[in-house]
Amino acid sequence: MDSVTPRDPFQRFLDEHRAPVLGFLRAMVGPVDADDCFQETFMAALRNYETLDGANPRAWVMTIARNKAIDHHRARARRAIPKEDLPEVRAPAEPERDPELWAAVAELPDKQRTAVALRFAADLRYREVAAAMETSEEAARRNVHEGLRKLRERVAPEERVA
């Protein structure tokens, strides 16, 4: 795992990262728009393949995916009719997987939602979450833990016990 370097065929990189990238994007922008963001993410990765960080390709591609999700939210915000002040653009809930839970994730503040999606939907380690969010590992942990704390308050409290 995580062994693809820019000398390797791009197809290998695509095969290795396609599922976590799609999982992450679904959590960020919902299943319908995730597909467009997926295409844009890998197109950008292909164009910039020679800049791939060989030490951490998963974090590298997730940084791109995160930026595509942010672009998507901004574009959506520009298109939206400002009925009232929109403090933040919400990701649509994901229908296929645990809809209640992912609707609650979509309600989290941006950084927490992104950190939770990277940690769980994309299955990154904290070090990689930090790299993908261009922040410190400490901040990544804090965002995940704060996100989890809010989720525990909001969803199925009986699920709290392992």
Place this chain on the structure above:
Amino acid sequence: MTGRDALERRLAGRPVGLDDAAARAARRFAEQAAAEGAAEVAYATVETPVGVASVAATPRGVLSVGLPSEAVDEFLGRLAIRFSPRIVEAPGTLDEARRELDEYFSGRRQEFDLPLDWRLVPGGFYRKVLNATSRLPFGNTVTYAEIAARAGNARAHRAAGTALGSNPLPIVVPCHRIIRSGGDPGNYGGGPELKRWLLELEGAFDT
């Protein structure tokens, strides 16, 4: 780290159908990247009676053919190093090449009608040898000395052998039609058995 609690396990649960959806999205991406030229090389595999062959193309034409003796990963690794790592699997882009190879291997085609990208062939004598080879008709064989002569240097039969051994486009540039002067098929990148099989397929070699 500590074990995950129920909430974390729910978050980490991989949704049903994600892998399939990701595979579909990846296929769509690969075809588009190949069609737009963002990927410099498209490849596909072809089932043949003697195993799985590979074929790779650029927008200019077929760049390389991988014989069944070479694993697809090795074929791709070689192209990544020698040409470009921007390689994707895009069978749609390679429809025509796949069809012609399939027809050839099942005995229904004698000539290829495919544009070729010669950029993996060094210039000079190598290129002349492979050019001469590409004109050899189905079912005909010539010796190494003869192909060297056709390439302009009758005495360079050893160099001709080296050029043929480095052929990035086997089958399509039919280097298997060059045999030893005694009638023995001689060496082949895909192994002597495959060379014999191809010559038998073409009716050029009696067992």
